[in-house]
Amino acid sequence: MKRNEGERKSSWKQDPEGVKADILAVATSVFAESGFSGARIDEIIRRTKSSKRMIYYYFGDKSGLYAKxxxxxxxxxxxxxxxxxxxxxxxxxxxxxxxxxxxxxxxxxxxxxxxxxxxxxxxxxxxxxxxxxxxxxxxxxxxxxxxxxxxxxxxxxxxxxxxxxxxxxxxxxxxxxxxxxxxxxxxxxxxxxxxxxxxxxxxxxxxxxxxxxxxx
Structure with missing residues (x-):
């Protein structure tokens, strides 16, 4: 079930390392499935406990996330x-x-x-x-x-x-x-x-x- 924004903000503050690990795990699957060009940040967000703001805060941009x-x-x-x-x-x-x-x-x-x-x-x-x-x-x-x-x-x-x-x-x-x-x-x-x-x-x-x- 997709978390709402309030739940995501709470998770971000309470367990930032867990949030980053979750983003990396999901991003690994999405990039492996679709390649760098075909992968979409929105798809990564949909599968994680994160938001676009969190992804850009921790990883900078799509290239930064892929490098990580x-x-x-x-x-x-x-x-x-x-x-x-x-x-x-x-x-x-x-x-x-x-x-x-x-x-x-x-x-x-x-x-x-x-x-x-x-x-x-x-x-x-x-x-x-x-x-x-x-x-x-x-x-x-x-x-x-x-x-x-x-x-x-x-x-x-x-x-x-x-x-x-x-x-x-x-x-x-x-x-x-x-x-x-x-x-x-x-x-x-x-x-x-x-x-x-x-x-x-x-x-x-x-x-x-x-x-x-x-x-x-």
Whole structure:
């Protein structure tokens, strides 16, 4: 049931962080469904406990809201990676855990993939305007650099392993699995997108990545 303006004002004053979180959650769905150009602020308002005034107060404008949605999407992924405690594992085990987590995260968060696809359509316009996103995403490269140093140091990784290429490889596999599911399954069937098929692909990714870095 749609809240009236008085209820919205009360909610805004009593729980501003909750209101912002509600706006971001709904905006994520709307932008993922309709893209940046097709999304309407009025639709976000209709689905939330907020008002146009609140959205503009907290996020500035539609572009500002979209940038915060992107930041929140990247932050969820980076937070999940940070909770893996990879430093406590041998390098090969740590890399296997990271690859498997990345596959699962992308599979469980298709909205994240749609948002990234939309941002690529816009040539990274909103991403370039964010100071937060580059800092967030430097974390994964820093972590992989440390992981590669450990692996090379103990002799389990090849000496020419490149952390950025490693991140690209894992991301490419996981993004394609979701972004191209509709067309791929239409052309070739759904076998790879059943639970069993996804488990096989997950294991294939881990095996492929480990084979690529393992010292001979």
């Amino acid at each position: 949605v992107l930041e929140a999407a990247y932050a969820r992924l980076r937070k999940g990676e940070g909770q893996l405690d990879l430093q406590a594992l041998p390098p090969l085990d740590a890399l296997a855990k990271l690859a498997a987590f990345t596959f699962d995260f992308h599979r469980e968060n298709p909205e994240y993939i749609r948002l990234i696809t939309i941002e690529n359509i816009h040539h990274g316009k909103h991403l370039k305007q964010s100071e937060t996103i580059p800092k967030l995403n430097s974390q994964i490269i820093t972590g992989l650099e440390e992981l590669c140093r450990r692996g090379i140091g103990e002799g389990t990784f090849r000496e020419d392993v490149d952390p950025l290429e490693l991140h690209w490889t894992i991301s490419a596999f996981c993004v394609f699995n979701i972004s191209n599911r509709a067309t791929f399954s239409h052309l070739y069937g759904d076998d790879l997108f059943t639970d069993a098929g996804q488990e096989r692909l997950r294991a294939r990714l881990v095996s492929m990545v480990l084979d690529a870095v393992r010292a001979s």
